[in-house]
Amino acid sequence: xxxxxxxxxxxxxxxxxxxxxxxxxxxxxxxxxxxxxxxxxxxxxxxxxxxxxxxxxxxxxxxxxxxxxxxxxxxxxxxxxxxxxxxxxxxxxxxxxxxxxxxxxxxxxxxxxxxxxxxxxxxxxxxxxxxxxxxxxxxxxxxxxxxxxxxxxxxxxxxxxxxxxxxxxxxxxxxxxxxxxxxxxxxxxxxxxxxxxxxxxxxxxxxxxxxxxxxxxxxxxxxxxxxxxxxxxxxxxxxxxxxxxxxxxxxxxxxxxxxxxxxxxxxxxxxxxxxxxxxxxxxxxxxxxxxxxxxxxxxxxxxxxxxxxxxxxxxxxxxxxxxxxxxxxxxxxxxxxxx
Amino acid sequence: xxxxxxxxxxxxxxxxxxxxxxxxxxxxxxxxxxxxxxxxxxxxxxxxxxxxxxxxxxxxxxxxxxxxxxxxxxxxxxxxxxxxxxxxxxxxxxxxxxxxxxxxxxxxxxxxxxxxxxxxxxxxxxxxxxxxxxxxxxxxxxxxxxxxxxxxxxxxxxxxxxxxxxxxxxxxxxxxxxxxxxxxxxxxxxxxxxxxxxxxxxxxxxxxxxxxxxxxxxxxxxxxxxxxxxxxxxxxxxxxxxxxxxxxxxxxxxxxxxxxxxxxxxxxxxxxxxxxxxxxxxxxxxxxxxxxxxxxxxxxxxxxxxxxxxxxxxxxxxxxxxxxxxxxxxxxxxxxxxx
DNA sequence: GTGAAAGCGCTAACAA
DNA sequence: TTGTTAGCGCTTTCAC
Numbered sequence: 001x002x003x004x005x006x007x008x009x010x011x012x013x014x015x016x017x018x019x020x021x022x023x024x025x026x027x028x029x030x031x032x033x034x035x036x037x038x039x040x041x042x043x044x045x046x047x048x049x050x051x052x053x054x055x056x057x058x059x060x061x062x063x064x065x066x067x068x069x070x071x072x073x074x075x076x077x078x079x080x081x082x083x084x085x086x087x088x089x090x091x092x093x094x095x096x097x098x099x100x101x102x103x104x105x106x107x108x109x110x111x112x113x114x115x116x117x118x119x120x121x122x123x124x125x126x127x128x129x130x131x132x133x134x135x136x137x138x139x140x141x142x143x144x145x146x147x148x149x150x151x152x153x154x155x156x157x158x159x160x161x162x163x164x165x166x167x168x169x170x171x172x173x174x175x176x177x178x179x180x181x182x183x184x185x186x187x188x189x190x191x192x193x194x195x196x197x198x199x200x201x202x203x204x205x206x207x208x209x210x211x212x213x214x215x216x217x218x219x220x221x222x223x224x225x226x227x228x229x230x231x232x233x234x235x236x237x238x239x240x241x242x243x244x245x246x247x248x249x250x251x252x253x254x255x256x257x258x259x260x261x262x263x264x265x266x267x268x269x270x271x272x273x274x275x276x277x278x279x280x281x282x283x284x285x286x287x288x289x290x291x292x293x294x295x296x297x298x299x300x301x302x303x304x305x306x307x308x309x310x311x312x313x314x315x316x317x318x319x320x321x322x323x324x325x326x327x328x329x330x331x332x333x334x335x336x337x338x339x
Numbered sequence: 340x341x342x343x344x345x346x347x348x349x350x351x352x353x354x355x356x357x358x359x360x361x362x363x364x365x366x367x368x369x370x371x372x373x374x375x376x377x378x379x380x381x382x383x384x385x386x387x388x389x390x391x392x393x394x395x396x397x398x399x400x401x402x403x404x405x406x407x408x409x410x411x412x413x414x415x416x417x418x419x420x421x422x423x424x425x426x427x428x429x430x431x432x433x434x435x436x437x438x439x440x441x442x443x444x445x446x447x448x449x450x451x452x453x454x455x456x457x458x459x460x461x462x463x464x465x466x467x468x469x470x471x472x473x474x475x476x477x478x479x480x481x482x483x484x485x486x487x488x489x490x491x492x493x494x495x496x497x498x499x500x501x502x503x504x505x506x507x508x509x510x511x512x513x514x515x516x517x518x519x520x521x522x523x524x525x526x527x528x529x530x531x532x533x534x535x536x537x538x539x540x541x542x543x544x545x546x547x548x549x550x551x552x553x554x555x556x557x558x559x560x561x562x563x564x565x566x567x568x569x570x571x572x573x574x575x576x577x578x579x580x581x582x583x584x585x586x587x588x589x590x591x592x593x594x595x596x597x598x599x600x601x602x603x604x605x606x607x608x609x610x611x612x613x614x615x616x617x618x619x620x621x622x623x624x625x626x627x628x629x630x631x632x633x634x635x636x637x638x639x640x641x642x643x644x645x646x647x648x649x650x651x652x653x654x655x656x657x658x659x660x661x662x663x664x665x666x667x668x669x670x671x672x673x674x675x676x677x678x
Numbered sequence: 679g680t681g682a683a684a685g686c687g688c689t690a691a692c693a694a
Numbered sequence: 695t696t697g698t699t700a701g702c703g704c705t706t707t708c709a710c
Contacts, residue, residue, distance in 0.1 A: 006687055017697040022689060033695055055458050056399045057687035060702050065395070067438075067459075076424035078417065085415035085441060092440065097455060099406075099438050101431065102424060116436060119394050120406075255620050262624065281594050285601065287626035345703055356681040361705060372679055396703035399686050681710080686703105693698070 005051045014045055025053060059121060068308065069117035070100040071110065071127035073151075074224055078280050079251055079295065080128070083150070086301030087126065094309055096123070105192075105222050107132040114140065124308050129154055131193055146311035150304050152196040153323070160311070160321045162303045166196045169293045169328040170203030173247055173275045176291075176330060178211050180338040182245035182273050188236065188257060189249030191219035200249050200277070216240065220253065229256040237264055243272060245336070251278035258286060268335040275336050279329075288334035296326050344390045353384055364392065398460060407647065408456035409439040410449065410466035412490075413563055417619050418590055418634065419467070422489070425640030426465065433648055435462070444531075444561050446471040453479065463647050468493055470532055485650035489643050491535040492662070499650070501642045501663045505535045508632045508667040509542030512586055512614045515630075515669060517550050519677040521584035521612055527575065527596060528588030530558035539588050539616070555579065559592065568595040576603055582611060584675070590617035597625060607674040614675050618668075627673035635665050 007025075011018040021042060023032045029039045045051075059065045068091055072080035080102075088098050099122060103110040107130050114136050117125065128151040129137060137157050140147055149161035170187070177185050187204040189197060201217060208215045218236045220229055233256060237243075248254035254276025261272065268274040268288060276283055279294035303324050346364075350357040360381060362371045368378045384390075398404045407430055411419035419441075427437050438461060442449040446469050453475050456464065467490040468476060476496050479486055488500035509526070516524050526543040528536060540556060547554045557575045559568055572595060576582075587593035593615025600611065607613040607627060615622055618633035642663050 004687095007689095008687075018688080019690075019698080020696055023696090026689085035695070038695090052454070052458055054399075054460075054687050056395060056404070056460055057702090058689080060393075060395045060399050060686090060704090061688045061690090063702080074424065075414070075427065076417070076420045078415070078420070081415045081417070081420040085413065088414065088439070088441060092452075092455075097438055097459065098440070099436055100427070101437070102427060113431075115391075116431075119391055120436065121393075121395055255624070258624050259620075281598075282620045282624055285594070285597050285621055286624055346705095347703075357704080358681055358683095358706080359679085362680090365705080374679070377679085393703050396686090397705080399688090399702090400704045400706090402686085679710105682708090684705105684707085686705090688702085689700100691698105691700090694696085 004054070005049060007051075007053065010042070010046060010049075010051055014042060016042065063121065065121045065123055066096050067120065067122045068096045068098050069120075069122035069125045069127075070098050071103050071113060071117075071125070071129075072100065073105050073128050073130075074102045075100060076102075077252060079278050079297070082297050083301050083304075086298055087305055090301065090305040094305075103128075103130050104224060105130040111136055118145075124148070124312050126150065126304055126308060128152060146308055148304055148308045148311070150300060152194045155195065158321050160307050160323070162300055162307065162324045162326070163196060164295055164300070164326045164328050166199035167203040167206070169277070169330070170200045170247060170249075171207045172203075172330055173291070173293055174204050174207035176332065177245045177247070177273060177275065177336060178207065178213065180245075180273065180336060182338065183213060184216070184243050185213065185245040185247065186216040186218060186236075186240060186243045187247045187249065188218045188220065188233070188253055190222045190253065192222060197249065204247060216243065226256055226259075229253060230260050233257055233260040234264070237261070237266065245269075245273035246275075248274070248276040251276060251280055251282075254278065254290070254292075255282055258282070258290070269337055270339060273336045273338070275330075279331055283333075286335070291333045291336035292331050294329040294331050296328065299326050343393070344388060346390075346392065349381070349385060349388075349390055353381060355381065402460065404460040404462055405435050406459065406461045407435045407437050408459070408461035408464045408466075409437050410442050410452060410456075410464070410468075411439065412444050412467050412469075413441045414439060415441075416591060418617050418636070421636050422640050422643075425637055426644055429640065429644040433644075442467070442469050443563060444469040450475055457484075463487070463651050465489065465643055465647060467491060485647055487643055487647045487650070489639060491533045494534065497660050499646050499660045499662070501639055501646065501665070502535060503634055503639070503665045503667050505538035506542040506545070508616070508669070509539045509586060509588075510546045511542075511669055512630070512632055513543050513546035515671065516584045516586070516612060516614065516675060517546065517552065519584075519612065519675060521677065522552060523555070523582050524552065524584040524586065525555040525557060525575075525579060525582045526586045526588065527557045527559065527572070527592055529561045529592065531561060536588065543586060555582065565595055565598075568592060569599050572596055572599045573603070576600070576605065584608075584612035585614075587613070587615040590615060590619055590621075593617065593629070593631075594621055597621070597629070608676055609678060612675045612677070614669075618670055622672075625674070630672045630675035631670050633668045633670050635667065638665050 007018045011021050024042045101113050110130050124146040126148050134154050147159045153161035205215050220232050248257050275291040277293045279292035283290035283292045346357045350360050363381045440452050449469050463485040465487050473493050486498045492500035544554050559571050587596050614630040616632045618631035622629035622631045
């Protein structure tokens with residue numbers, strides 16, 4: 001186990017002061033008017049011995065850790081997993097590492113996690129915030145930490161966020177079902193006061209109401225566990241035999257919904273037409289293919305990281321927070337077409 | 340933006356030396372025979388003002404970062420995403436944070452990433468290693484870093500790894516197809532020299548050979564991009580019209596395979612029987628449901644983190660590396676049953 | 679039982 | 695143009 005070289009070792013070996021080395025390594029040679037010759041000699045030696053500055057020490061000194069904290073609801077959910085992947089790529093390209101964690105939409109867990117991230121001196125936060133976390137986020141912002149929210153935002157908290165047009169998405173999807181001639185359209189979602197969920201419900205309700213149809217909203221308690229979602233779904237189907245179309249509010253519920261429909265032998269679209277939020281392989285490959293509200297995952301990730309990097313590079317600027325709202329794409333497939 | 344308290348602030352406020360504070364905070368009060376009274380006073384004050392030691396400084400001093408580096412092939416792949424989720428939970432429970440990254444199975448990218456992790460002083464490494472990374476891993480180990488591999492291992496590199504019985508898995512799946520009466524069974528996989536892939540091919544070949552059947556292996560160049568996988572798959576189906584059963588070597592290929600079959604109007608199991616490695620919603624919900632080789636994801640994650648924590652807690656022990664091989668579960672569904 | 683002080687490796691103000 | 699030096703906040707040896 002060879003000992004790691006420090007800047008002092010380099011300085012001694014080259015008979016130069018460590019300051020000079022530091023300047024050269026940090027690209028400030030020009031500014032400090034250090035001779036090209038020296039710069040070259042140093043760079044060559046550094047490359048040769050493979051010296052890498054200790055980033056911990058650097059962080060301690062500069063207060064920067066080049067780390068971004070990413071908090072999602074559940075990293076194993078395909079929506080968040082794909083966002084995470086894209087954010088990771090872009091972050092690494094810009095010299096940032098990602099520490100991630102799953103909040104499970106649990107407020108107190110998230111508070112702990114924020115504490116850990118803070119403790120780790122992450123430079124910035126990207127999160128899909130759970131309910132009730134407003135104060136913690138505000139305190140983060142007050143302390144000058146860049147925070148970018150996505151998938152939802154916190155009304156009242158002034159910070160940047162990237163989200164999609166949830167209201168229009170479900171409105172549009174519901175309208176599509178209505179146009180197809182379905183009359184008894186249900187919306188199944190997680191019980192939640194989060195903005196994205198509230199908007200999704202509202203979009204659905206606006207649409208059914210505008211056509212004088214009955215609104216049937218089934219709210220399920222948030223849970224990662226499939227069985228806990230499927231139980232109330234089974235009940236729902238039994239209690240509402242007259243439903244002829246259903247809109248699922250998230251990919252997780254959509255997948256569980258399809259499973260329950262399978263169990264019960266209900267076929268789309270003949271028994272019940274189906275649309276789900278989010279577009280994944282499960283929906284594309286299903287028989288029949290399931291109509292889905294596709295989120296622009298790449299654009300979301302791009303915007304998130306772009307906004308965060310902007311804030312990171314320009315800490316002082318207290319420019320007005322940006323709210324970016326992206327469009328979704330209703331991918332119409334057989335599951336929602338009236339025969 | 341309130342200034343963060345340091346141990347010195349606490350010491351001054353309490354008129355005690357920072358050493359004493361440090362001892363108390365690190366649970367060495369007893370050992371150092373510090374008066375209970377003082378301990379209490381310090382603890383009370385610390386709790387009151389919400390003082391948290393600067394972990395960066397602590398890491399710099401102790402060399403421990405309480406961070407684990409997790410390197411998977413692609414965090415957005417459901418297999419790795421679910422493993423990541425489980426590892427995350429267990430790591431956090433034990434006071435460790437996770438920094439993750441996706442290797443894309445790219446050797447030089449992985450080398451960079453290892454460099455970053457090393458630079459960040461992660462305490463331990465969990466990885467699904469790409470090919471050609473042997474030396475880097477060995478150098479990690481030589482430097483005393485705990486490394487646990489999973490999903491595959493590197494022959495010749497002496498370190499702990501957790502994997503599944505790949506050979507038996509595909510052997511068993513192939514046997515199942517043979518028992519069902521299929522005669523022209525193909526195996527479609529990524530071209531790779533990685534242990535898990537080699538074993539999967541071998542399991543398949545052993546099975547077909549043992550029954551005197553022809554072996555048809557289609558190797559596809561590794562790629563995350565679906566289209567790049569689907570193109571050779573389309574060719575394969577066209578060039579091999581007589582295939583009556585197919586075994587997909589990974590979930591990604593399996594999913595793409597189903598898509599191509601959809602395009603071409605080929606139905607399982609009547610046109611071609613299908614089995615895929617890994618068991619996910621796509622396969623469960625498919626019509627017909629797809630027979631799958633389910634990996635024990637939880638057991639893998641559990642074992643990985645257990646072994647790593649053991650090594651972390653007992654650095655000195657150069658106990659013989661553990662190789663844990665777990666069983667898979669062939670979940671037989673309609674896609675592989677002869678009508 | 680407690681405290682002084684060295685030092686982990688680095689940056690940057692200030693000197694020279 | 696380069697070097698000296700003072701910390702960043704913490705742990706730990708050694709002395710009292």
